[in-house]
Each structure stands twice: as structure tokens, then as C-alpha cells.
Amino acid sequence: MAEKPEDLNLPNAVITRIIKEALPDGVNVSKEARRAISQAASVFVLYATSCANNFALKAKRKTLNAGDVMAAMEEMEFERFLEPLRAALEVYKKGQKGKKEVSEQKRKEKKQADGEHEKNKEDEEGEDEEEQRMEEEPEEGEEEVEN
Amino acid sequence: MSKNSPEKADPSSEAKKTISLPISRVRLIMKSSPDVSSINQDALFLTTKATELFVQHLALSSFNNGCGKETNSLSYSDLAKTAEESETFHFLTDILPKKILARDYLKSLEQMQEEDADF
Numbered sequence: 001m002a003e004k005p006e007d008l009n010l011p012n013a014v015i016t017r018i019i020k021e022a023l024p025d026g027v028n029v030s031k032e033a034r035r036a037i038s039q040a041a042s043v044f045v046l047y048a049t050s051c052a053n054n055f056a057l058k059a060k061r062k063t064l065n066a067g068d069v070m071a072a073m074e075e076m077e078f079e080r081f082l083e084p085l086r087a088a089l090e091v092y093k094k095g096q097k098g099k100k101e102v103s104e105q106k107r108k109e110k111k112q113a114d115g116e117h118e119k120n121k122e123d124e125e126g127e128d129e130e131e132q133r134m135e136e137e138p139e140e141g142e143e144e145v146e147n
Numbered sequence: 148m149s150k151n152s153p154e155k156a157d158p159s160s161e162a163k164k165t166i167s168l169p170i171s172r173v174r175l176i177m178k179s180s181p182d183v184s185s186i187n188q189d190a191l192f193l194t195t196k197a198t199e200l201f202v203q204h205l206a207l208s209s210f211n212n213g214c215g216k217e218t219n220s221l222s223y224s225d226l227a228k229t230a231e232e233s234e235t236f237h238f239l240t241d242i243l244p245k246k247i248l249a250r251d252y253l254k255s256l257e258q259m260q261e262e263d264a265d266f
Contacts, residue, residue, distance in 0.1 A: 023206055
């Protein structure tokens with residue numbers, strides 16, 4: 001609960017990357033400008049949250065949902081975000097749904113063949129381990145030590 | 148029973164391809180607003196994505212309307228200018244105040260005092 005004020009900042013490295021990607025190549029962004037954009041982004045989150053929350057309150061809901069955020073964008077005159085947001089949400093949901101279907105199928109299989117589910121599990125766990133191993137490849141680049 | 152499907156994986160890992168800002172940090176900022184009780188996953192995702200679009204939009208419009216186009220640079224004053232001139236970015240004027248030189252500020256302060264003294 002007791003949070004440090006810097007917890008309400010967004011990570012500078014990510015913000016810097018997003019700025020770089022938005023601007024033409026080779027544009028120099030001053031440190032002050034980057035910090036200002038990062039702070040502006042935090043304020044944007046708060047503003048959007050408060051707008052979305054008003055829509056939720058109006059509908060007597062306690063939980064903010066996707067529609068509230070979209071309505072907030074419209075009210076804030078960021079209609080230009082609506083289309084990309086819709087598209088991104090769809091991709092995101094597909095990812096979530098894919099996951100759910102996999103787990104649902106697992107459950108069905110479990111029910112149908114109660115005896116066989118052990119084998120299934122083993123197979124999947126094997127895959128998981130492999131993935132982890134790939135991700136955990138040791139990083140040996142220690143270029144930055146020299147400074 | 149239906150609720151305890153294997154959700155051990157962090158839901159944000161799915162979103163990694165579409166968003167780059169950390170969802171957890173955005174949630175923290177949203178929750179710091181006192182009247183917000185809970186936020187569903189989609190709303191959280193959308194707000195995070197919107198924040199990214201916002202950063203891009205703010206940076207690009209400040210660059211395009213700013214005076215750093217020849218020098219290929221984006222400076223604080225370009226941002227302050229955007230906040231002041233653009234209707235949609237107007238809510239940023241409080242945290243992006245226009246900078247003025249202390250010299251000018253003191254001058255205007257002096258003027259104000261002189262005017263007061265005239266009465």
C-alpha cells in the first residue's frame with residue numbers, strides 16, 4: 001500500500017524506446033523532454049482512469065471494463081486511438097482465448113479418460129521444461145562492465 | 148473447480164507481442180486513484196496500449212509542430228508548446244508549464260509592483 005512516488009512512474013527505458021519508434025530516424029530527444037513525456041504518460045493514465053471510472057459509476061458497476069476505457073478515449077478526444085485499440089484488444093483476446101481453449105481441452109480429456117491424463121500431463125510438462133531452458137540461456141555478454 | 152485452471156503463467160506474457168509497457172505498473176498507477184475499486188484485465192490492457200499510443204502521439208505532434216525540425220531534435224519547449232496549443236493535450240499544461248527566464252519573470256514582477264505602487 002505504502003508506495004514510493006517513483007512507483008508511479010513508467011519505466012524510462014520503455015518510454016524512450018516508444019518515443020524513438022514514433023519519431024523519424026536520428027531525432028535527438030533531450031533528457032528533459034523524455035522525462036516530461038514520461039510524466040505526461042502517467043498523468044494520461046490517471047486522467048483516462050478517472051474518465052473510465054465515471055462511466056462505470058454511471059452504469060453502477062464497480063469494475064472498470066473495456067467499454068469504459070473506450071468511452072473515456074472518446075471523451076478525452078483521442079478518437080484516433082479507438083481503431084488501433086480495438087485491433088490490439090482483439091489480438092490480445094485471441095491469445096487469452098487460445099490459452100483457455102487449451103486448458104479447457106485438457107480438462108475435457110481429463111474427464112473423458114480419467115486414467116490417461118497422467119500421460120498428457122507428462123508430455124506437456126516436458127514441453128514446458130524445454131521452453132524454459134531456451135529462455136534461460138545464460139547471457140554472457142558483459143560488455144558494460146568496462147565503464 | 149472451473150476457476151482453478153492452470154493460470155500460473157503471468158497473463159501479461161501473452162500481451163508481450165502487442166504492448167511493451169508493463170501492465171503491472173499501469174495497474175499501480177490506476178489503483179492510486181482513490182475512487183477506483185477494480186479493473187478488469189481487458190480494461191487494463193487497453194489503458195496500457197492507449198498509454199503507448201499517447202506517448203507516440205505526443206512525441207510526434209510535438210516534433211512536427213515544434214521548432215526542432217531543422218536540428219532534428221525534440222526539446223521540452225516543443226512539448227510545452229503542444230500542451231498549450233493543442234486542445235487534446237491541454238490537460239498537460241499543469242505538468243508541462245512553459246518555461247520563462249528568471250530575468251523575464253523578475254521584470255514582470257517588478258512591473259506588477261510598480262503598478263501597485265501607482266495606486
